[in-house]
Amino acid sequence: MMAVLGGCGITGGSDEVTLELVAADYGDTKANSSQNYWNELADAYEADHPDVHIDVTVYSWNDVDRKVREMVEAGEAPDMAQIGAYSDYAAKNLLYRADDVLSIPVQADFVSQLAAAGQVNGVQYGMPFAASTRVLFYNKTLFAEAGLTPPKSWDDLAEAAEALKAEGVKYPYALPLGPEEAPAETMQWMLSGGGGYTDTVGTYAIDSPQNVATFTWLKDELVGKDLTGPVAPGKLNRADAFAAFANGDVGMLNGHPSLMKIASKKGVEYGMVPTPGIDGESQNTLGVTDWMTAFRKNGHQEQIGDFLDFVYSDENVLDFSRQYDLLPVTSSASEVMSAAAEDKDLRPFLDELLSSELYPVGKSTWASVSAEVKKRIGQAVAPGGSPSGLLGELQTTAVRAESGE
Incomplete structure (x- = not known):
């Protein structure tokens, strides 16, 4: 109607x-x-x-x-x-x-x-x-062929990605930082590194030391080592990453419940584990409503x-x-x-929902900040990119939005 x-x-x-x-x-x-x-x-x-x-x-x-x-x-x-x-x-x-x-x-x-x-x-x-909520999906067949067990920490994830690459897997870890849903993948990684978009009192903290360390690790240990596939993370959208997983071309990626049906329709055997964190399973995961x-x-x-x-x-x-x-x-x-x-x-x-953290949607500035993340976050992990510089620019944008500039 x-x-x-x-x-x-x-x-x-x-x-x-x-x-x-x-x-x-x-x-x-x-x-x-x-x-x-x-x-x-x-x-x-x-x-x-x-x-x-x-x-x-x-x-x-x-x-x-x-x-x-x-x-x-x-x-x-x-x-x-x-x-x-x-x-x-x-x-x-x-x-x-x-x-x-x-x-x-x-x-x-x-x-x-x-x-x-x-x-x-x-x-x-x-x-x-x-x-x-989000969990880490992995392709059971590809993991078995590479002799891998599901990762619990960032180091585990990087080692698994290296092994998958050696087996010829197209996307060892799919990192969709393209404009479709970049804020989600970004926050998932921030949380797993002990950070987030805001601090404990709700003030924007996009360029916190934890977030800078997280994106520096992503740039150096995954993207820089060619472990995230043929499409630059800043140009990879979530829907395309999910489709690649369903086609058997992805070893690991963060996913939400709809990926189960997409993968099952294509006959992909998948497993799901909590999001890996910097020192073991992440203490917090992303919730979206x-x-x-x-x-x-x-x-x-x-x-x-x-x-x-x-x-x-x-x-x-x-x-x-x-x-x-x-x-x-x-x-x-x-x-x-x-x-x-x-x-x-x-x-x-x-189970993840009970310990999840959500976007700072109570802020009237979140819509504009989220739009900037969609446009720009991929630059943080691109060749020649500066995680600290890019996150600092996003923080400046957020602070100006908060002050009404």
């Missing part, structure tokens, strides 16, 4: 309300498009709420954030948007607080790390919608809240998570999934 852009959202009789939802597509074909999921959900809700109509428009992840931004700038904000960021809208007082729209039991059921990441100055505006937001403009607070309580029921959260190999964002659905035999493949990711 096309979105209703009229602004008021009222149709039919005076008691009828149309809620407009813009959402992201998690499918990779028309057959499994998220449009189908939302249409079924809307039909089920409308059957019990004849005075409320749900109009859903689904866009690809390449377009959805931009589409919503354009709608907001045109004064035509949707009632709800399921997108990648929320804090810039919250900073402009465009969003309902989570406790304005959700019932207490629903809001209290969010996984604690995800709920905390949805807060600005201690107030939750971003409602987590879908989550994932996407956000449901509720815009104030059309004033449908009560109807939005009732519909979102329905969206976040266990049945619907589990249905969405299972359709798209994602992790539930509520504790009750997570408990169901952790005990269900049909979800056993997702358990390693569920």
